[in-house]
Amino acid sequence: MSEMKNQHWSMADISAKSVTRRIAVAGGKIYLGEQAFALLLEGKLPKGDPLAMAEVAGIQAAKRTPSLIPLCHPISLNRVMVHSIPRPDDHSVELFCVAEIAEKTGVEMEALTGLSIALLTIWDLTKPVNAALEISNTRLLFKSGGKRGTWINPEGMPGEAQAIIDDLLGDT
DSSP states (O other), X not given: OOXXXXXXXXXXXXXXXXXXXXXXXXXXXXXXOHHHHHHHHHTOOTTOOHHHHHHHHXXXXXHTHHHHSTTOOOOOOSEEEEEEXXXXXXXXXXXXXXXXXXXXXXXXXXXXXXXXXXXXXXXXXXXXTOSOOEEEEEEEEEEEOSTTOOXXXXXXXXXXXXXHHHHHHHOO
């Protein structure tokens, strides 16, 4: 049996980094099925409005990211937004979570955490109608700020996400 190395964990040292405006946008989709999707659009799901609750849950989750993910820097977010886009063609809802800060570290994990919890909130409020839900395509779409500048997911991003980014970057 090999000896285990003594591991020492630490947060990344960001002391030499510059404070910059940093934005991250994460996106993902939940497939509801035809019946649950129709009830969502009609506002008739038994547990209430999952899209409104998803927005609140996503914002709360983004703010709690450092307590959920080890070694994640505690930060004071300037803005978190969750946008939902119903997709009738495949009975899904696509979500985008935006996190923004002026700091020495990025906000990718906050955007991804907010997105994940928002998607799970929709799942929880929709499961009484359809237990066969599916979450997919959860990914980082965009990030800006820091020494690497702007990064865009190589697979591109939906037009609605680009419009959100355009609004943010036009916001001075």
